[in-house]
Amino acid sequence: MNWPARDVIGVIDTEGGCAEWTFPADPGAVRTARAVVRGQLREWGLDSLADLAALLVSELVTNSLRHATGPIGVRLVRPAGLGDVLLVEVSDPLPDPPRERVARLEDESGRGLQLVALSSRRWGTRPGEAGKTVWFELAVPG
DSSP, X not given: OOOOTTTOSEEEEOSTTEEEEEEOXXXXXXXXXXXXXXXXXXXXXXXXXXXXXXXXXXHHHHHHHHHOOSOEEEEEEOOTTOTTEEEEEEEESOOSOOOOOOOOTTXXXXXXXXXXXXHSSEEEEEEETTEEEEEEEEEOOO
């Protein structure tokens, strides 16, 4: 896929069982991240996970945009030996881990991490060299 240069800072790797991109901290990153995730999962024959993975990536990239300035990384991993798992990671330069909160009915935001928690097998955060990574696992249908 060809994306305008301002939409993707870099495609780090899309070979084998790993695909990784870096996006600018720009609102267009959400749309582009959804599209590249869907495209990569289609290429891997994981169409059945494409919509859910794109939705959850969209939520996490949106969180990064709200709280961090700087590049946002998205990484898809099909761990060797674990054919039934897709690992998805979203990284940003802010070191503070996100906090899951209970949104009220009238709130227009605050449900992203709940959606990730309810839709994935497992999820979590880990500190990085410069910032943090929020990750989740999806079950690959057999």
